[in-house]
Amino acid sequence: MRIRGLLFDKDGTLVDVVGTWLPVYREMLAEAFPGQEDHWSQLLIRSGYDPHTNGFKANSPIAVGTTDQLVDLWWPGLSREQRQAMIGKVDRDFEQKSVRYLQPLMPLAPLLDELRSRSMQLGIATNDNEASARKHVSQLQLEHLIDFVAGYDTVRNPKPAGDMVHAFCAACALRPEQVAVVGDNRHDLEMARSAGAGLAIGVMSGGSAPEDFGSLADAVLASIAELPDFLQRN
Numbered sequence: 001m002r003i004r005g006l007l008f009d010k011d012g013t014l015v016d017v018v019g020t021w022l023p024v025y026r027e028m029l030a031e032a033f034p035g036q037e038d039h040w041s042q043l044l045i046r047s048g049y050d051p052h053t054n055g056f057k058a059n060s061p062i063a064v065g066t067t068d069q070l071v072d073l074w075w076p077g078l079s080r081e082q083r084q085a086m087i088g089k090v091d092r093d094f095e096q097k098s099v100r101y102l103q104p105l106m107p108l109a110p111l112l113d114e115l116r117s118r119s120m121q122l123g124i125a126t127n128d129n130e131a132s133a134r135k136h137v138s139q140l141q142l143e144h145l146i147d148f149v150a151g152y153d154t155v156r157n158p159k160p161a162g163d164m165v166h167a168f169c170a171a172c173a174l175r176p177e178q179v180a181v182v183g184d185n186r187h188d189l190e191m192a193r194s195a196g197a198g199l200a201i202g203v204m205s206g207g208s209a210p211e212d213f214g215s216l217a218d219a220v221l222a223s224i225a226e227l228p229d230f231l232q233r234n
Contacts, residue, residue: 001177003198003231006115007148007168009183010126010133012063012206013224014140016103017184018055024097025049025062028090029074043074058208064159064187066127066152067091091153095132099139105205106225112145114228121172123148125164125181125191130154147172159187162195180231182224184208189216201230 011017029040045051047070048060056063061073071078071086078086112122122145126133130151137146148171152158155167162176169176180199181192184206192200193216202213205223213220221230 001175001198003178003180004119005121005123005168005172005174005179006227007123007125007165007179007181007197008224009181009185009188010124010128010136012184012208013182013188013203014105014108014124015136016105017063017206019103020098020101021056021062022049022054023101024094027097028093032074047073055207058206058212059186063206064127064185066158067094067129068152091129091132094129095135098132099135102136102139104140105223108140108142109145111224111228112142115231116145118228118231121147121174123150123168123172125150125159125168125188127152127158127187160190160194162191162193162197165191165195165197182227186213186216189213192216201227 008014025044029043033040047062048057049062050057061069067090068087071083071090075086116122124133124146128151130153133149133151137143137149148168150164150167155163157163165176165179176196177198179197180201181188181197182201182203184203185208189200189202199218200216202217202220203223210220219230
């Protein structure tokens, strides 16, 4: 079956995850816990930030988690109402703050334009919230190239479930086996396998090594810059 759709993870695949999100997390936590830098610094480390490498550990909550999972880590013991309010606040903070720090991993428009010239439909599937993801697409001036955007709050079950792949297929009249999922963490490839996607492609641009993907990957590339050649060969 020929691949006709590419479904990209966002952070670590299209966007520099550390350059974009580390200052967001630090700013947000400093505001939430004023005068308690030791405390919120430890929260970052417990979530998967590695101060020795200044990066996020592969497959850690901060690398692959949803907002509600981070809220549970950072503010445990909230009531149901408090938890829902905090999730909403964190999502709004992410949306507002992240556009100030947004850094693409490379010039994205020429690469995505080349892929679209091969009759590929392009989508984004992220465990960020959808509103934030759409703002990033707009900020990067990619609206004319991206056919579909889904966040953790777009579907019933976020990654690693296959719901985002199925939503992409429904939106773009594709079958799962016609879709290649491209991402920098195991969650992305687990989503691909769960949905029955045609290809599961890992990229190392977010900090994962080939072994972090285990046997889930059909291929592991240095970054999405290698995609055109890979697709041409395969």
